Amino acid sequence: MQEPLMEIKKLKKHFPIKKGFFDKLKDKTELSVKAVDNVTFTIYKGETLALVGESGCGKSTTGRSLLRLIEPTEGEVTFEGKNILSMKKQDMKDIRRELQIVFQDPYASLHPRMTVREIIMEPLIIHNVGSASERVKQVEELMEIVGLSSKMKNRYPHEFSGGQRQRIGIAKALALKPKIIVCDEAVSALDVSVQANILNLLKDLQDEFQLTYLFISHDLGVVKNISNRVGVMYLGKLVEIADTHTLFTNPRHPYTQALLSARPVIDKGLQTERIVLEGEIPTPINPPSGCRFHTRCPLKTERCMKESPEMVNLQGGHSVACFLAN
Numbered sequence: 001m002q003e004p005l006m007e008i009k010k011l012k013k014h015f016p017i018k019k020g021f022f023d024k025l026k027d028k029t030e031l032s033v034k035a036v037d038n039v040t041f042t043i044y045k046g047e048t049l050a051l052v053g054e055s056g057c058g059k060s061t062t063g064r065s066l067l068r069l070i071e072p073t074e075g076e077v078t079f080e081g082k083n084i085l086s087m088k089k090q091d092m093k094d095i096r097r098e099l100q101i102v103f104q105d106p107y108a109s110l111h112p113r114m115t116v117r118e119i120i121m122e123p124l125i126i127h128n129v130g131s132a133s134e135r136v137k138q139v140e141e142l143m144e145i146v147g148l149s150s151k152m153k154n155r156y157p158h159e160f161s162g163g164q165r166q167r168i169g170i171a172k173a174l175a176l177k178p179k180i181i182v183c184d185e186a187v188s189a190l191d192v193s194v195q196a197n198i199l200n201l202l203k204d205l206q207d208e209f210q211l212t213y214l215f216i217s218h219d220l221g222v223v224k225n226i227s228n229r230v231g232v233m234y235l236g237k238l239v240e241i242a243d244t245h246t247l248f249t250n251p252r253h254p255y256t257q258a259l260l261s262a263r264p265v266i267d268k269g270l271q272t273e274r275i276v277l278e279g280e281i282p283t284p285i286n287p288p289s290g291c292r293f294h295t296r297c298p299l300k301t302e303r304c305m306k307e308s309p310e311m312v313n314l315q316g317g318h319s320v321a322c323f324l325a326n
Contacts, residue, residue: 005079005080005180006078006180007077008039011072011074012034012039012072014033014034014035017031033285034285034287037287039058039062041241043180043214046206046210047212047228048212048215048229049229050215050216050230050231051215052218052223052231058237058284064101066182067096079095079099079180080098097177099179099182101184102170102184104188105189106165114157115154115155116148116160117153120153120171121175124139140153146167146168162194163191163194166187166190174209177209179211179212182214183213183215184216185218186217188218199226220259220260221263224244224248229243230243234293236287238311238321239320240256241311241319243316243318246318253293254275254324255297258277279295279297291304291307291309
């Protein structure tokens with residue numbers, strides 16, 4: 001049996017829309033962007049769970065909400081039996097040692113006026129880890145672990161390449177020896193060859209430090225290479241989740257099938273027929289009733305337009321939110 005490390009239940013994140021003065025006079029209805037709406041899943045110890053979906057589906061908001069980098073609207077996030085959404089500021093500071101993130105843009109996430117030594121050392125200072133000399137030694141060790149020479153510790157971020165800067169971000173995330181790292185599009189800004197190196201590094205670090213990853217990406221090739229399980233999101237909802245092999249070989253939700261059919265495949269013998277989605281693309285401000293995918297689904301029924309399907313476990317942890325998959 002896999003050991004649950006983090007459980008997310010009915011997570012919601014709605015962003016209120018600020019209106020102008022005259023808009024308020026016309027309509028007093030408060031609008032919001034329903035970026036994440038009632039999402040439930042479990043992250044198991046030692047695994048890499050990927051979240052995929054098109055831009056704006058809510059996958060990055062989900063990752064940042066469960067770390068409380070942005071405050072969720074509703075829901076429960078349990079880490080090792082503790083609901084972190086109900087924790088006070090000081091308690092949350094203590095648990096942040098266990099929860100870290102690697103951002104998409106390595107340059108924007110690194111302070112341009114701090115040296116690499118200062119950047120990697122910052123979490124150690126904040127959490128009062130070790131003496132000054134011990135921190136310097138740990139920074140040098142972390143740089144070597146992620147494939148950077150410790151001799152470069154006094155350089156600034158602009159003196160490094162994109163791949164090197166991402167290695168600095170990974171070293172900073174590792175500094176407090178966390179249990180979970182959220183990789184938010186961690187390789188999408190890098191060249192393909194550099195992506196492969198960073199992915200291999202993440203795999204090696206996972207084995208060495210017993211890490212658990214929530215890997216957020218839109219790149220299905222990357223996801224297939226690194227993940228153990230995959231969750232598919234559409235318009236703020238989780239529509240399917242399964243182990244990687246099952247999801248790629250036997251997708252059950254119509255959106256997942258369309259998503260996988262769009263990915264480029266080098267071997268023409270493995271290429272499936274492209275599913276072209278038509279119909280209205282909905283907005284998270286005013287999502288459609290019933291199944292949120294029904295406005296674009298080629299298999300929709302009357303029930304799909306009226307009722308919202310719940311996640312149903314088919315077999316072996318393969319869950320789908322679709323009436324036709326039952």
